Amino acid sequence: MTDPILKARGLVKRYGRVTALDRCDFDLMPGEILAVIGDNGAGKSTLIKAISGAVVPDEGNIWLDGKPVSFSSPIQARDHGIETVYQTLAMSPALSIADNMFMGRELRRPGWRGKVLRQLDRPKMEEIARQKLSDLGLMTIQNINQAVETLSGGQRQGVAVARAAAFGSRVIILDEPTAALGVKESRRVLELILDVKSRGIPIILISHNMPHVFEVADRIHVHRLGRRLCVIDPKNHTMSDAVAYMTGAETPPEVLQPA
Amino acid sequence: MSKTENYEARLSGASSEVASFDEHEKGLFGRLHHLLHTTPALVPLIVLVTAIVIFGLVLGSKFFSPFALTLILQQVQIVGVLAAAQSLIILTAGIDLSVGAIAVLCSVVMGKFTFDYGLPPFIAVVLGLTVGTAIGGLNGWLVSKVKLPPFIVTLGMWQIVLAANYLYSANETIRSQDIEEQAPFLQFLGTTFDIGGARLTLGVVAMVVLVAALAYALRATAWGRHVYAVGDDPEAAELAGVSVHRTLMSVYMLVGFICALAGWVMIGRFGSVSPSATTGVIGNIQAITAVVIGGISLFGGRGSILGAFFGALIVGVFELGLRMAGANPQWTFLLIGVLIIGAVAVDQWIRKVSA
Structure with a gap:
């Protein structure tokens, strides 16, 4: 067993x-x-x-x-x-779908923009969010930046x-x-x-x-x-x-x- | 039994478009609604531009000149900085009644430390900013750890700080000439420079840079997203892994710092250090007015700091424009009152999510 x-x-x-x-x-x-x-x-x-x-x-x-x-x-x-x-x-x-998916574990941009300016890596977070949603068959998402309340x-x-x-x-x-x-x-x-x-x-x-x-x-x-x-x-x-x-x-x- | 267990089999014939996120046609009105929902600073911007155009048409070049328009910036610089601070608090679904009082106390600290204790003006300014941050931190601790409502905490802190300011300064003004002779650094943000016919001060530059930096931080950093999430729904934010306490503390401390910065801007603007400056008494209401006209929701989590900046400018445009037109100043207050109610009505409408 x-x-x-x-x-x-x-x-x-x-x-x-x-x-x-x-x-x-x-x-x-x-x-x-x-x-x-x-x-x-x-x-x-x-x-x-x-x-x-x-x-x-x-x-x-x-x-x-x-x-x-x-x-x-x-x-x-x-x-x-x-x-x-x-x-x-x-x-x-x-907040948006992508924001919510990464809430509390946001990704930062590589290099100085992430380190010094602490800039979020939005393109990457949006890409991962979109991919995860389509993995689960939520394929028809048009806008990953849509607010969750909508x-x-x-x-x-x-x-x-x-x-x-x-x-x-x-x-x-x-x-x-x-x-x-x-x-x-x-x-x-x-x-x-x-x-x-x-x-x-x-x-x-x-x-x-x-x-x-x-x-x-x-x-x-x-x-x-x-x-x-x-x-x-x-x-x-x-x-x-x-x-x-x-x-x-x-x-x-x-x-x-x-x- | 099998009848009940199989009821969902009927679904195979139904449309499977459950999770589609397709945007259906909403028409012009719906699209405007969506645009305002995603860009909340648009409403105050439209009002601002409209107001400038109308006053420009009515008053002509007297109003529509680089000098007059930059004069507005100079007149709103203190309220603009305070409104930036107030925006942060209101985004976390709080309210800060102590912003103006902290600004005045910190300007007094900067002046007294220089003139009474003989500290170099630079050190005095740094200490003034530290005092502001500390008061903000105390506000934050009372709100976040002791769980008192922000309104109560800052209502009390407003009185405490303002009284401390009068007690500490003995209500004595430090004269502009003395500062100019002995510690010109205190008036640093009052330094003016001309570009064309436009006259700007470093205080105006500081305000614009501050608003731009905060707009960036709120939009593009994790901290900014956390501020919105905490204002939106603190329990959800906590469960999603955001430290609500740390976010609130950072916001309140930053706000204290910005209020102290407003105190430094005040010395630049007035030249003197005056414990009885009206900012201590009405600065909070002026800042809240700018924030509300700027379309930031008092329920937290919605709005942008640019809106609050536009809100402060709208008030400035009305004040200068109506004064130039020779109107009774009460008209300014009347119109601002109308704007406040109008802004909240628009906010309520935007929050109604179209189906």
Whole structure:
């Protein structure tokens, strides 16, 4: 059996008297799409925040590629190749697509113009942005300098996924990527997700949408009461099973993952 | 079950043009809207040119001469520099009521350090600029770390700095002749030179260079993009990897520095160091007026510093033009009031993104 690319053991996070994570384990295998499902308040987002560096767990350890890591900010996680697409997308509406894709990691011109004048290398950033978007099939972009606020919801999501795919070398985390989208746009984003997977980058997908989860996920992490209840294979379980497990209506018969 | 799972299969027949970014025809009006959306400094530029043309036609060569037009530049140099500082703060969705007070205090520091402590004027100017930067840094720390609203921080700082200025200077003016004899360097930015009939001062040059440098930094450097991103949506900027705290601190400190520079420009313009200069009391409102007329959004993240520069010039053109026309000066204020409301109305319209 291959080793997980991202592994967490015994994560605990308390907010006052509420225990959001209760000795939670987590495994992400190389090249897979792992869906994380759970009822509201089950602690999904806290788990994801702990992995993406937005929350520092009180206890527990995280290993990336077998090496122990601890992140105190999303930027540190990013430096390790873990990219997160937040539900809010974290984009500046008034700035352009290229500006947003390179926000916080801008490229400077080579030579004195970059060193002394600190001038941005706009042509190169625009070229890379355009290439990344067309890699993901967002081919028909006319104007990479268009402000993000002029894009539709699906287009924005596409830009956010492209940004993560462009820089996320190890793991990409997608938080509810289809929650705010229409049917057609959701479809497009699901194709984007499969596209990214075909490049060999593992993806963690948080979603409430069972059809979407069952369609793209290789394994499903069911989160309940602050911990991993079980990991199921979507081929051997139905959506009703998954819903029953995550709401506690039924206990999973077998556990795919060794404890 | 299969019915629900397969509902998306119907999509295969639908058009797949979801992510197309094609620009459809919007007509002349739509294109104008788009142009204004991408180049926000255009509106104040149009107003500025129109105002110059109208005053030129009405007043003739009295107004439309190199001398009169460069006189406008001289008259707006202090407000122009303060407006450049104010623009930076407003781009981060803040507001700075202390700009004028910092300028006056720093001019007093420059004068007092030279005349009371016998420091070389150059050192006194450097120390004046340092004091300005430090006050700006304190503003920035209170806004960014203590998380107080910029309006409150700078409202307080305005009073504190202005009072400190009166206490420290005992409200004593340092006379122009004394400065001219003993420390002409303090008046350095007042140095005039003529090109043709145009008369410029180094203070005007400083203002133009400052605006050009800031316009470059905001457009073409990572720092500039971060200023816009922080003003637009600080949480998104933070998640995208921008250090909001560092960006805000750098902006507030730079603004303090620029305000101190305005203090130095003031000495050049007036010749004397005067703690009771009106800039301390109304400099903030003048700067905010220029910024708003210049089309910079008070909600942050939108607008360009060139707009604020044009805004300052528009005020200058109205003041000089109406005075030359012999109008009651109240007309200037009335028209500026109209411009402020008009500018914000245009800003709201531009922000409505066409579908």
